[in-house]
Amino acid sequence: MPENQLTISRVAGRIGAEISGIDLAEPLEEHTVAAIRAALLEHKVVFFRAQRLDHGSQIAFARQFGELTHAHPHEDAPPEQFPQILTIDPDRYAQKYGEDFRQEYRKRQYSYFSGWHTDVTAAVNPPAGSILRAEAVPEFGGDTQWTNLAAAYEGLSAPLQRLAESLRAVHRFRIPAEEESKRAERVNANLLIAEHPVVRVHPETGERVLFVNPGFTDHIVGLSAVESRRVLDLFYEHLTRPEYTVRFRWRAGDVAFWDNRATAHLAPTDLDHLDVRRTLHRVTLIGDRPVGVDGRESELLAGRPFLADSAVVVS
Ligand SMILES: [Fe+2]
Incomplete structure (x- = not known):
């Protein structure tokens, strides 16, 4: 496809751009890969409409941007021959973990922002990027939202920026103590815990990023439980403010790369x-260890880095 047909259009004030004039199922020219990478660094999430990817071509597309992880640290049954693919479909989870899964899942949605997360920050090296493609989506509903954590850091007052930069936080997969399920057993048999700086320095852009999320951040190191809860709530409320976000309405074939x-x-x-029915498929690029403003790297507290091989120990 001629280069001049590739267009990048911003879709929100602080995050998100749509890239059109490109067929992701075809191998890309080096300069096209570079253009997408630059757009990703600038806009944080890029969208490609009406693509025709399958598992194989999604993996091939993603590999042009880096090495891929296994599907997920707790995924033991990715699609045959495609161990990198994580299929996101509530029906599949219900099949795998029992009909009560949806109920259990809903109980965990304890607040308005609890669904916000960054992928797999329980790992010492959270994925650098995620590429999600929609196979089937409902006629309405099911939108995904993203927030720009560099803009969120920028939006903090200077004293709070300094506080955040001085802190480190423990991230882990959390299963409520009362939950007894196959999923809980699996997660607890394969603990994955990491300590990350609360502000990481982006390895490519040098931007400072407010790197906590309600999905995985458990507590801030060195604070009392009450202090940790309050400080995290303050950060969560801040980083989920609509001004930092973009909302994407999926259609089948669409791809989001963040x-x-x-x-x-x-x-x-x-x-x-x-x-x-809502079925999407994700692959993730292997990430490096976050580094704080003081140059200190993240530390592994349990488990092992999230790489290409399966981390699941089947018990
Ligand atoms: Fe996610």
């Missing part, structure tokens, strides 16, 4: 009461 080092995203919560 910089997982500089964003958090919100999975939809408006479909639980509807009998609709």
